[in-house]
Amino acid sequence: MPRSDALRNRARVLDAAEEVLAEQGLTARMDAIAARAGVGVGTVYRHFATKEALWQAIVVARVDVLLAEARRLRAEADPATAFFTFFARIVADAAAKKAYTDALRDAGIDVKDGQAEQVAAMRAAITGLLRAAQDAHAVRAEVGLPEILALLRGASLAAETGDFPPAALEIIFSGLRTV
Amino acid sequence: MPRSDALRNRARVLDAAEEVLAEQGLTARMDAIAARAGVGVGTVYRHFATKEALWQAIVVARVDVLLAEARRLRAEADPATAFFTFFARIVADAAAKKAYTDALRDAGIDVKDGQAEQVAAMRAAITGLLRAAQDAHAVRAEVGLPEILALLRGASLAAETGDFPPAALEIIFSGLRTV
DNA sequence: TGATAAACGGAATCCAGGTTCCGTATCGTC
DNA sequence: GACGATACGGAACCTGGATTCCGTTTATCA
Incomplete structure (x- = not known):
């Protein structure tokens, strides 16, 4: 020890x-x-061993927290609330903790080993929340995971590099909701 | 000479x-x-004189092109088309030309001298397009410039760092349109 | 308390990449 | 086509910041 x-x-x-x-x-x-x-x-x-390693350790920890949050929301809240709350939660996180969005950037490509399963877990969690929200007719049926990830990435990056007013987030949500 | x-x-x-x-x-x-x-x-x-100077020269040139485009759209297209086309145009530009979004980042704060008026011009152009689109009832009346800038920034950054599917852009547009 | 291995601090090292310098080449003019 | 003024090329220099190294300190256990 x-x-x-x-x-x-x-x-x-x-x-x-x-x-x-x-x-x-x-x-x-x-x-x-x-x-x-x-x-x-x-x-x-x-x-x-390296700056990169340190930084990764932190991201991994943070993503774990988010994953737990996703599971909790899935279980405890109605699908619509769960989905939109989680979306907002990620963006808020990005605003507060700068060294963060790079994790989302990798959500599709170029993943370092060891992260792979975490990324997969995140994708799965988001897919789950999205599906549920769609089944509850709270989100348009034709919206797919790629769009969600892109919007999530954009909102997080924007929040990270400056102000991202709640009203802006609300515009995105409004676009996601059933017509 | x-x-x-x-x-x-x-x-x-x-x-x-x-x-x-x-x-x-x-x-x-x-x-x-x-x-x-x-x-x-x-x-x-x-x-x-410096890397920064070179990079600024390029951004300035590019923004000039965009400003011209904004004016052209304003004059030639109907307000709704003008607004949404310009939005899409900026995002597409960001996707193609990486060293770009920083210009938008400054759109509110921390502007280098000489850029100030260009930034002001850009804000004015976007405001003009937005107002017109709102007057034509193509964009919700309660949407303000800060939200547009934030969304523009987010979409551009997302497009710059990876894929930003048209469907994602469409979701934002849908959220901006009158209900 | 003493011995020994494990950790520590932080000065020294290394490196990448921006910037400068100066001997050489080119332009424009007489 | 010769001269001075301008530009050019690119090796050398400098700086910031990550990483390493090693003499010193601390924890652990007899």
């Missing part, structure tokens, strides 16, 4: 990285992360 | 840069641009 301080520091680094990446996106510097964690850069690297 | 070869090279650089930036976005290397132009890096720098 790892030494106790190693465990503690790993956690600190992860937390700090989450904060810093949320604020600054992928351009955040490793020193900044180390500083925020109250640790030397060397320590960061002992726990995460 | 500048020497003839200088003039010729300036044009070549501009063309090459447009191509390379379109393909690779802002990460494109200066050597790549110089190579494509069949010129040394030094020459690129004699004409454009």
Whole structure:
């Protein structure tokens, strides 16, 4: 088993990285992360082989949270609410945590190993929510997963790079709803 | 007046840069641009003081084209067609020419000097198209410029980073149209 | 408490890519 | 067709930032 301080520091680094990446996106510097964690850069690297690896670890964790949220909504809310809430949730997440949307960017292509199943899970979750919402006649039948992913990506990127007013989201929702 | 070869090279650089930036976005290397132009890096720098300057020159040119297009549509097409065509045109442009969307990103904030009036012109053009479309009852009255800019930004970014199916665009349009 | 392995800090190293410099080539003029 | 002024090419330089290295510190266990 790892030494106790190693465990503690790993956690600190992860937390700090989450904060810093949320604020600054992928351009955040490793020193900044180390500083925020109250640790030397060397320590960061002992726990995460590379910046990329660190960043991936965070995305993986975040997507897991989203997946759980998707399952919860699916179970507890009516299909329409579930679908639209999840959509809004992802966009809100992107607005708050910058280093995030790249995950969605990969949702179709160019996935790193280890992420593959997570991406598949995400696609499945969204498909499930969409289907249910369509069965409940809350979303147009002819809308497909590719469109949803594209809209999700667009809204998230927009939210990440600036303001994305609720009214704009509402316009998209309105376009998705049954006529 | 500048020497003839200088003039010729300036044009070549501009063309090459447009191509390379379109393909690779802002990460494109200066050597790549110089190579494509069949010129040394030094020459690129004699004409454009910095990478940023070069990139701005291109964006400015491109936005001018779009502005002309906006005016033309305004004059020649009915308001609804004009508005939606222009929207689609911007998104299509973003899909084809990567190094582009940053211009829209600035549409509200943090504008470099010299760009200010161009940004203002763009905002004015979009506002004009929007108003007209609303007067013609082709777009919901409660939609405002901020929403349009946000949606435009989102769709463009999405198109720039991957696929943005026409159906997705149609969903947005559908949400914008009068109920 | 002492020994030893595991972790740590952070200065030094490496590298990619933008920018500068200067010897050479070209243009325009007399 | 010769001269000065302009441009050119591209190697060398510089900088920011990721990554590595190693002497020092800390945890763990007899």
